[in-house]
Amino acid sequence: MKHLLLISLLLPLAAFAADGDYTLTIKDHLFQPSQFTIPAGKKVKLVVRNQDGLPAEFESSDISREVIVPGHGEVTIFVGPLEPGTYQFFNDFNHDMQGSIVAQPAVTKGN
Amino acid sequence: MLATAVIMFREVLEASLIIAIVLGASRGIEGRGRWVAGGIGLGLLGASIVAFLANVASSVFSGDGQAILNAVILLSAVVMLTWHNVWMSAHGKQLSSEVKAVGSDVQSGKRPMTALLVITLVAVMREGSEAVLFLWAIVTSGEQSLNMVLGGIGGVIVGILVGLLLYAGLLRIPTRHFFSITSWLILLLAAGLAAQAAGFLNQVGLLPALGNSVWNTSNILSQNSLIGQLLHILVGYIARPSGIEIVFYIVTFLIILVLMRTYGSNRNSRVKPVENPG
Numbered sequence: 001m002k003h004l005l006l007i008s009l010l011l012p013l014a015a016f017a018a019d020g021d022y023t024l025t026i027k028d029h030l031f032q033p034s035q036f037t038i039p040a041g042k043k044v045k046l047v048v049r050n051q052d053g054l055p056a057e058f059e060s061s062d063i064s065r066e067v068i069v070p071g072h073g074e075v076t077i078f079v080g081p082l083e084p085g086t087y088q089f090f091n092d093f094n095h096d097m098q099g100s101i102v103a104q105p106a107v108t109k110g111n
Numbered sequence: 112m113l114a115t116a117v118i119m120f121r122e123v124l125e126a127s128l129i130i131a132i133v134l135g136a137s138r139g140i141e142g143r144g145r146w147v148a149g150g151i152g153l154g155l156l157g158a159s160i161v162a163f164l165a166n167v168a169s170s171v172f173s174g175d176g177q178a179i180l181n182a183v184i185l186l187s188a189v190v191m192l193t194w195h196n197v198w199m200s201a202h203g204k205q206l207s208s209e210v211k212a213v214g215s216d217v218q219s220g221k222r223p224m225t226a227l228l229v230i231t232l233v234a235v236m237r238e239g240s241e242a243v244l245f246l247w248a249i250v251t252s253g254e255q256s257l258n259m260v261l262g263g264i265g266g267v268i269v270g271i272l273v274g275l276l277l278y279a280g281l282l283r284i285p286t287r288h289f290f291s292i293t294s295w296l297i298l299l300l301a302a303g304l305a306a307q308a309a310g311f312l313n314q315v316g317l318l319p320a321l322g323n324s325v326w327n328t329s330n331i332l333s334q335n336s337l338i339g340q341l342l343h344i345l346v347g348y349i350a351r352p353s354g355i356e357i358v359f360y361i362v363t364f365l366i367i368l369v370l371m372r373t374y375g376s377n378r379n380s381r382v383k384p385v386e387n388p389g
Contacts, residue, residue, distance in 0.1 A: 085327075
């Protein structure tokens with residue numbers, strides 16, 4: 001559990017671009033990363049990029065999100081502001097593809 | 112194959128249940144079958160067009176456009192369900208007294224035929240576009256596609272059967288209570304659809320969330336479970352609602368209720384008894 005927490009803390013540094021935007025990639029029928037952390041209480045932009053040829057539907061009943069991502073396409077949606085916690089998402093066209101967003105209270109205060 | 116069946120079943124279920132409810136609620140209105148069938152046909156056509164456009168990355172129906180289209184579709188369904196319900200509360204009593212007589216006609220008021228058409232159209236179009244896209248993805252993927260297409264068709268059939276079951280169940284309700292029960296069903300359905308629309312508008316940043324996870328009942332009843340999904344469609348159950356979804360739900364609920372009460376009570380003074388033609 002501690003490892004998971006540590007990894008999820010490091011993920012934003014490793015996987016995401018600047019501008020406070022987050023990118024979730026669909027590749028080889030997997031979400032990459034399958035779990036990522038965003039700051040709680042903040043509205044963030046999430047780019048879902050589909051590198052597979054098949055269309056996917058990024059869906060989350062936890063945060064009421066539902067959007068079709070064309071094959072080799074990408075869509076941008078807004079997420080949050082979320083309370084601290086874990087929010088599941090999945091591909092409605094392939095329920096084996098699942099992942100989660102962890103909203104964490106910011107340790108250092110920033111804007 | 113089973114996975115495909117389940118996914119198609121879920122896509123079809125919403126449209127199937129909505130059509131069952133409006134078919135039930137419009138019982139006794141002559142010619143409703145034609146309008147509903149027309150709505151289904153147009154809905155399938157619209158679904159195919161949207162599915163095609165949603166899969167073109169640069170099209171207006173990709174991303175934001177898709178969410179806005181969904182919101183518009185849902186809200187127009189809400190408006191039509193409201194019209195239907197208000198009309199029914201003004202004419203329901205008259206209808207239920209005539210419902211036994213086959214081919215009877217309602218004499219007063221503009222019948223909500225367009226409402227029936229639009230409701231079925233948008234219900235089919237919304238989830239249908241996803242179903243079409245999904246099936247298309249299977250067919251073009253090549254692997255085990257026949258098996259999966261068969262599974263998908265199975266899912267569609269089961270989804271339609273559930274709708275038929277609901278319709279058959281509705282018809283068993285005693286005539287005396289029939290229209291009050293169906294109008295409550297439609298009221299809750301419309302409020303739930305309005306909440307869904309709020310979710311889509313929030314997704315593209317047009318509406319504030321007003322707090323996420325105002326409550327969380329995922330542990331008690333997951334929205335992804337079958338019962339959770341049924342309740343989500345029928346009464347708008349959301350396991351972790353945002354503030355804006357709750358606001359839309361309550362406001363829609365109250366508006367429709369007030370309209371129903373207003374027109375429902377007026378009818379006694381406004382509608383004259385139908386004279387028997389000599």
